[in-house]
Amino acid sequence: MSNLATLPKNGGLANKNTASNFPLLSTWFDDFSLNDFPSLFSSNFNTGITLPKVNIKEVSDAFIVEMAVPGLKKSDFNINLENNILSISAELKEENExxxxxxxxREFGYSSFKRTFTLPETVNDSKINANYSEGILLVHLPKKEEAKQKPSRTIQIS
Structure with a gap:
């Protein structure tokens, strides 16, 4: 959670009732911490796959996306490209009886995730490929020829 405004304790937002021995409503909320219930208030209620971690690196001729998603099969993934937006998703349904x-x-299980990435104009989208091995999904995004980094060379002085 983000704290966008700091409010004074017991301050300004609650009316004081001096005739009552009950604590002010604002003090009740000061003592109540949402951190005591992290799974209830910060969870996306997805009991399966969490949002997978991603490494993106640039090399001279491509961008490489590495996604850690162990325990899946190649057929579990759906990779799409539309309007320079690459989306990687997986959906698993499990039923045991x-x-x-x-x-x-009977037990039912459902897990899913979706990650999207806006690709730079320098990616040659017709040559994108993906590979899944040992729990790592690797997406290779080759650069267009004009965007590739040229090797350095020495220029002779005449």
Missing amino acids: EKNKGYTR
Whole structure:
């Protein structure tokens, strides 16, 4: 959570009722910390995959996106490019059913994520490729020929 404004404790926003022995409403909220309930107030209620971490690096002829997403299969991913926006998503649905004497236990699971990236104009979008190995999704975004970094060279003085 972000603190955009600082309010004085017990101040200005609550009316004081001197005839009452109850604490002011503002003091009740001062003592109540949302940090005591981080999973309730900061969670996106997704019990499966969290938003995966991404490394993006630039090399002389390409940009490389590395995404850590262990435990998935290649077929779980959906990678799209539309109007220079690259989106990477995955969706998993799982259903387990166990039948024993007199009862049936069924468990359902659903997990998903989506990350989007605005690509620079220098990316050659017709040559983008992706590879998934050992829990790392690697997306190779080659640069257009005119945007590639040229190797340095020595210029002779005449």
